[in-house]
Amino acid sequence: MMICRMLLLAIPLALGLGSCGRKTGHAGPEAAALPQLAKSTECSACHQAADQVWRGSMHALAHRKVGSLEDAWAFRAKPLDLGNIHWKFTGGESAPRIQWHDDNSKVPPIALAPPMAIGYRPLIQYVLDFGNGRYQVPDAAWDPTKQEWFSMFGSDQRKPQEWGHWTQRGMNWNSQCAACHFTQYRKNYLPETDGYATRWLEQGVGCTQCHGPSQDSRRPNECIVDFKKKYTPQQWMHACATCHSRREELDEKFLIGDNFFDHYSLALPSQPGLYHPDGQQIDEDYNFTSLLLSRMGHKGISCIDCHAPHAATPKGGKPAVETNTLCMQCHASGLRGAIVIDPLAHSFHKPGSAGSRCVDCHMPKSIYMGRDARSDHRFPSPDPVLTKELGTPNACNTCHADKGLDWQIEWTNKWYGPTKKPLARERTRAVAAAYADKPEAMDKLLAAFDLEDNTAWQATLLRLMEPWAEDPRVTQRAEKAAASPDPLARGAAAFLLARVPASGTQWARLSKDPVRSVRLDAGWGALDRLPKDDALLLDLEKVAQHQGDQPAGQMRLARLARHRGEGAAAEAHLHKAADWDQGSAVARQELAVYLAGAGRTREAIPVLAEAAKIAPKDPEIPYLRALALAELGDEAGSEAQLREAIRLNPRFARAYYNLGLLLSSQGHEAAAIISLRNASTLGPADPEPPYALATIYQRLGQSNAAAAAARDALQRNPAHQQAAALLRSIGQ
Numbered sequence: 001m002m003i004c005r006m007l008l009l010a011i012p013l014a015l016g017l018g019s020c021g022r023k024t025g026h027a028g029p030e031a032a033a034l035p036q037l038a039k040s041t042e043c044s045a046c047h048q049a050a051d052q053v054w055r056g057s058m059h060a061l062a063h064r065k066v067g068s069l070e071d072a073w074a075f076r077a078k079p080l081d082l083g084n085i086h087w088k089f090t091g092g093e094s095a096p097r098i099q100w101h102d103d104n105s106k107v108p109p110i111a112l113a114p115p116m117a118i119g120y121r122p123l124i125q126y127v128l129d130f131g132n133g134r135y136q137v138p139d140a141a142w143d144p145t146k147q148e149w150f151s152m153f154g155s156d157q158r159k160p161q162e163w164g165h166w167t168q169r170g171m172n173w174n175s176q177c178a179a180c181h182f183t184q185y186r187k188n189y190l191p192e193t194d195g196y197a198t199r200w201l202e203q204g205v206g207c208t209q210c211h212g213p214s215q216d217s218r219r220p221n222e223c224i225v226d227f228k229k230k231y232t233p234q235q236w237m238h239a240c241a242t243c244h245s246r247r248e249e250l251d252e253k254f255l256i257g258d259n260f261f262d263h264y265s266l267a268l269p270s271q272p273g274l275y276h277p278d279g280q281q282i283d284e285d286y287n288f289t290s291l292l293l294s295r296m297g298h299k300g301i302s303c304i305d306c307h308a309p310h311a312a313t314p315k316g317g318k319p320a321v322e323t324n325t326l327c328m329q330c331h332a333s334g335l336r337g338a339i340v341i342d343p344l345a346h347s348f349h350k351p352g353s354a355g356s357r358c359v360d361c362h363m364p365k366s367i368y369m370g371r372d373a374r375s376d377h378r379f380p381s382p383d384p385v386l387t388k389e390l391g392t393p394n395a396c397n398t399c400h401a402d403k404g405l406d407w408q409i410e411w412t413n414k415w416y417g418p419t420k421k422p423l424a425r426e427r428t429r430a431v432a433a434a435y436a437d438k439p440e441a442m443d444k445l446l447a448a449f450d451l452e453d454n455t456a457w458q459a460t461l462l463r464l465m466e467p468w469a470e471d472p473r474v475t476q477r478a479e480k481a482a483a484s485p486d487p488l489a490r491g492a493a494a495f496l497l498a499r500v501p502a503s504g505t506q507w508a509r510l511s512k513d514p515v516r517s518v519r520l521d522a523g524w525g526a527l528d529r530l531p532k533d534d535a536l537l538l539d540l541e542k543v544a545q546h547q548g549d550q551p552a553g554q555m556r557l558a559r560l561a562r563h564r565g566e567g568a569a570a571e572a573h574l575h576k577a578a579d580w581d582q583g584s585a586v587a588r589q590e591l592a593v594y595l596a597g598a599g600r601t602r603e604a605i606p607v608l609a610e611a612a613k614i615a616p617k618d619p620e621i622p623y624l625r626a627l628a629l630a631e632l633g634d635e636a637g638s639e640a641q642l643r644e645a646i647r648l649n650p651r652f653a654r655a656y657y658n659l660g661l662l663l664s665s666q667g668h669e670a671a672a673i674i675s676l677r678n679a680s681t682l683g684p685a686d687p688e689p690p691y692a693l694a695t696i697y698q699r700l701g702q703s704n705a706a707a708a709a710a711r712d713a714l715q716r717n718p719a720h721q722q723a724a725a726l727l728r729s730i731g732q
Contacts, residue, residue: 046223069093073147083157130167174198183202183204187252231256268488277429360395384397429444475496494521519539523539691723694723
């Protein structure tokens with residue numbers, strides 16, 4: 001079961017029903033292109049054994065119409081009161097009704113009948129019809145084991161104007177939830193009405209969602225799908241990953257046998273808050289990335305090696321997990337390169353006790369959606385040393401927190417040695433340094449990359465090098481990754497090389513890569529290099545339109561409109577993004593940048609003030625305010641905002657640089673030199689701070705210092721003509 005997932009701006013990184021079956025009426029733009037899939041009922045006669053197992057699975061029960069016995073208990077239960085927020089559930093299974101009211105909100109009370117339900121165990125979510133084809137998922141969910149309602153948000157009770165509130169786009173069923181709970185689901189967003197004409201074949205994840213389209217023609221008694229097509233373990237894994245991953249959806253066209261990366265962009269631990277620095281899960285990350293980051297995934301272990309696909313459970317069920325039998329299918333003999341392990345000797349725990357099972361230590365669980373315990377598929381080894389250094393979790397601490405970390409370190413050193421996994425530790429320290437923006441981060445990332453053989457980690461380390469993209473050492477490693485067989489690594493290379501103007505040849509090759517997500521990374525990173533009729537630009541437009549029902553999609557549409565020179569359209573998209581996400585400072589920053597670029601700097605100031613209220617600790621906002629105020633001639637205001645940006649981020653190189661320029665323009669040369677030196681140290685690849693220092697030293701008559709600073713600028717960028725001219729002017 002899955003909570004509604006947000007589109008990744010990571011870019012960081014992207015999105016009436018009521019009866020089972022194919023909808024009629026407005027078909028949407030892609031309806032004619034839908035491949036022919038069969039309903040699961042057409043498969044059951046010949047595949048009775050598989051059908052019997054599947055019918056009780058979480059896949060089959062992923063989505064359904066309301067009206068079961070389970071609903072009878074849910075809609076006769078006690079109300080749910082969460083301070084100022086009140087929920088009531090009435091009507092039993094025949095006439096269920098959900099009522100919501102927030103005492104502190106001006107939003108009128110909502111009372112609607114849920115036509116559909118998501119999931120079965122460990123919780124059930126109900127779907128409400130908001131009209132215009134739009135469905136929303138309340139955060140109030142039913143726990144069928146405890147027979148009680150609860151909020152999936154826990155104490156994080158969101159306000160009605162926030163993107164993540166259950167009435168807003170963060171909990172929109174059409175774009176955030178439904179695709180992974182249906183067979184042949186098509187969202188069909190209608191931008192002209194901001195509504196949906198959503199279609200599907202059947203509720204639940206049915207046979208053909210995984211087994212593929214019907215044969216064009218078949219003989220009597222021949223299977224509906226073509227079983228002569230044989231899929232590799234990786235292709236099966238890519239089919240699983242379409243839902244069991246934290247990803248950005250590029251389109252809805254994936255079919256079994258396709259490359260996952262032609263239809264999705266995968267989230268990596270390159271954004272703080274998604275994963276711990278060692279790759280353990282924090283946010284709702286699902287499993288695919290974790291598996292790819294693991295040693296098992298690196299050796300080619302895939303989903304179907306451990307999971308029975310029809311049952312959607314571990315092979316052998318719970319007993320195989322409890323007795324370690326599932327893990328020992330490889331680790332008893334060293335099959336497929338597995339480390340040979342004697343569970344008793346390896347675990348140092350008595351058989352049957354907590355800690356004696358492989359999953360206790362190597363698949364720690366985290367709770368999501370308030371009640372859903374999910375195992376970490378990175379298979380981490382407990383490392384209390386990193387817990388003490390960086391705060392990363394370790395399974396020993398789950399049971400032995402009372403003994404303290406030093407006790408845990410002592411015993412793990414006795415059992416496994418003090419130098420366990422030194423490369424993994426150094427990689428974790430590098431990622432943590434990048435998350436914390438520490439001065440040693442780039443050197444640590446470079447060293448970790450050079451020793452890393454897992455391409456998912458290589459891609460992660462490269463993406464974390466973005467602040468130093470123009471450093472030749474970073475460019476060299478990106479060019480190496482550009483030849484990787486893994487699209488994750490090539491995508492990271494495209495992401496970096498797009499930011500380096502001198503990398504045109506490599507970037508051009510990646511912009512025509514055979515894998516779509518790599519091409520898109522190249523395109524989004526260097527939009528200005530693309531001619532207006534370029535095929536890649538047209539593909540970027542398709543992706544942005546598909547994501548256009550979410551703020552991130554509107555921001556992408558704005559970028560594309562600006563590239564086409566359509567200023568009014570760009571501004572409309574940015575206003576829409578900001579309006580759709582009242583809690584987003586990023587949308588307001590982008591809008592302010594657009595307004596300033598359009599010569600409307602005074603209009604940008606209040607937009608940035610609004611952004612600052614939303615994200616008062618974001619140093620980028622006072623930095624942008626400083627630039628805007630400087631353009632308007634308010635030097636005092638600009639200086640105050642630059643100093644605020646530096647207070648919020650003492651390592652903000654560009655803020656130091658602009659402060660140095662401002663101070664120099666006011667005649668405060670000594671203070672300007674200090675600020676520019678800081679900028680030069682913090683931005684070791686940027687030639688502008690040392691060049692600015694050179695100009696100040698020249699004005700002060702300090703020729704040797706001016707020459708040294710100019711040489712520094714030229715070392716950083718040998719093509720820096722102004723620095724070369726300055727050197728010539730002082731005879732050096």
